[in-house]
Amino acid sequence: MDALDSINRMLEAAIADAAKDSPPRLAEALRYAVFPGGARLRPKLCMSVGWACGAQDLKLLAGAGAAIELLHCASLVHDDLPCFDDADTRRGKIALHRVFGDQIGVLAGDSLIVMAFDVLAVASQSEPGRLAPLTRIVSRAGGAAGGIAAGQAWECEPQIDTSRYHCAKTGSLFSAATMAGAAAAGVPYEPWRRVGLMIGEAYQVADDICDAVGDAEQLGKPVGRDAALARPSACQELGLEGAIARLKYLVQQAIDAVPDCPRRVELTAQIRKEASRFLPEHIARLAA
Amino acid sequence: MDALDSINRMLEAAIADAAKDSPPRLAEALRYAVFPGGARLRPKLCMSVGWACGAQDLKLLAGAGAAIELLHCASLVHDDLPCFDDADTRRGKIALHRVFGDQIGVLAGDSLIVMAFDVLAVASQSEPGRLAPLTRIVSRAGGAAGGIAAGQAWECEPQIDTSRYHCAKTGSLFSAATMAGAAAAGVPYEPWRRVGLMIGEAYQVADDICDAVGDAEQLGKPVGRDAALARPSACQELGLEGAIARLKYLVQQAIDAVPDCPRRVELTAQIRKEASRFLPEHIARLAA
Numbered sequence: 137m138d139a140l141d142s143i144n145r146m147l148e149a150a151i152a153d154a155a156k157d158s159p160p161r162l163a164e165a166l167r168y169a170v171f172p173g174g175a176r177l178r179p180k181l182c183m184s185v186g187w188a189c190g191a192q193d194l195k196l197l198a199g200a201g202a203a204i205e206l207l208h209c210a211s212l213v214h215d216d217l218p219c220f221d222d223a224d225t226r227r228g229k230i231a232l233h234r235v236f237g238d239q240i241g242v243l244a245g246d247s248l249i250v251m252a253f254d255v256l257a258v259a260s261q262s263e264p265g266r267l268a269p270l271t272r273i274v275s276r277a278g279g280a281a282g283g284i285a286a287g288q289a290w291e292c293e294p295q296i297d298t299s300r301y302h303c304a305k306t307g308s309l310f311s312a313a314t315m316a317g318a319a320a321a322g323v324p325y326e327p328w329r330r331v332g333l334m335i336g337e338a339y340q341v342a343d344d345i346c347d348a349v350g351d352a353e354q355l356g357k358p359v360g361r362d363a364a365l366a367r368p369s370a371c372q373e374l375g376l377e378g379a380i381a382r383l384k385y386l387v388q389q390a391i392d393a394v395p396d397c398p399r400r401v402e403l404t405a406q407i408r409k410e411a412s413r414f415l416p417e418h419i420a421r422l423a424a
Numbered sequence: 425m426d427a428l429d430s431i432n433r434m435l436e437a438a439i440a441d442a443a444k445d446s447p448p449r450l451a452e453a454l455r456y457a458v459f460p461g462g463a464r465l466r467p468k469l470c471m472s473v474g475w476a477c478g479a480q481d482l483k484l485l486a487g488a489g490a491a492i493e494l495l496h497c498a499s500l501v502h503d504d505l506p507c508f509d510d511a512d513t514r515r516g517k518i519a520l521h522r523v524f525g526d527q528i529g530v531l532a533g534d535s536l537i538v539m540a541f542d543v544l545a546v547a548s549q550s551e552p553g554r555l556a557p558l559t560r561i562v563s564r565a566g567g568a569a570g571g572i573a574a575g576q577a578w579e580c581e582p583q584i585d586t587s588r589y590h591c592a593k594t595g596s597l598f599s600a601a602t603m604a605g606a607a608a609a610g611v612p613y614e615p616w617r618r619v620g621l622m623i624g625e626a627y628q629v630a631d632d633i634c635d636a637v638g639d640a641e642q643l644g645k646p647v648g649r650d651a652a653l654a655r656p657s658a659c660q661e662l663g664l665e666g667a668i669a670r671l672k673y674l675v676q677q678a679i680d681a682v683p684d685c686p687r688r689v690e691l692t693a694q695i696r697k698e699a700s701r702f703l704p705e706h707i708a709r710l711a712a
Binding site for chain 1: 535556559
């Protein structure tokens, strides 16, 4: 079974489990928030690292990936709320709160955060000693201490610390993905932080590029939001060419940071391949 | 050290830890949401049950209580948002989102949910095998499957299932409190569910009574909200006297449900004493 399939099954099981005792509209909203997914970059990265580290317990590894994806989905739902981005569309469909209302928007996000930790607890049955480190990795990535909540909250400060902002908003979930992959495999996870941070920063730069020069229909989400909301953007800072050079540099940094592990060569090839898809073809062509 | 003190220290440590790498306004909001606390009924109940069951690891027990209190605080912050109750005040002070804005309101709630699970992971260090059951208890209490998110979401349904609504909105955290106390002590926790559910239902009835006949200033929150928002209320269903009789009946049911444990007598006395404070004196006098 391939990684994407394992992750989707784990997400499916978690959502079906919640739906058993959930008000119908909330249950429907949870499914809407998680399926169909985006690229599932973070859980796929988590599984690739676990695999490269020789993970045996694939249920735990998929659980770790699914937990990170659930936090990501929660953050998208909350980010789209009227008090934040007030977005109309997400992943090529109508934004969740526009379909289900703001109340269900808040509650769906809350439920997905809770579900992330529930999934970890269920998946760690045969390796109970790995639950605490995995929980800590995932909670750091989601919370106020440098996690995605912190990332959003930097936007509410009169002065943004740009580096901490990006690190929290995007880097946190990518570094959680690499660290959780290693932790699920039972190997030291701290050395994997930098790999995720670099990939996250590369992804953020790619996202800035898409927002600046992309096409809303092809991306499945609105563009030009960074300029409209006066958010920091790599494209504005470095120009299009500079931003693309930065993206390439960061991917190389990520690859250089990969620690020794049983399948290092395969993993670095995979990172390079996945990163080459960060920019949709029509934008990559602009840069060629 | 008494229970309240242990809980507050645990909450203090969690908030201080988050603040180390949090944007300043979010860090301030987290503290605002958690301190000064309300009655801390749920974590105190959790600790009482753990103590009655002979818990040895008081750090884990306080962690379990603190996790439940953090979910409770998160739900209060989100419930007060404009898209829900649009409340001006909470615990006798200005509602969080009125001080920090709706964005920080959403993010503070999210961060507190995440923090709940982080606290469990940190507190379970010497009993790693108890983390999974505790996480599952807490996640059920907070999430879409019969937890507080489900409770709120029932309010968004065209037809409310009143029993499931109350069970999820109030019962879930109280039953999590009794079950987590037992789980932290390492004894079977399922028999403790009914104790918490009955106490939770009693508390809900008391809350309905306060909302119907209470005084906003003395309660530290607005009154008359059930009628204004057409929410189900024990007072409307049973009248004041009927509601008070129901409250007493539920407390007795809770006491009858307490399983055998080393300090059963002390625990039942404590439950009776705490429940006698569910109604402020001026309302209890109305009923006398």
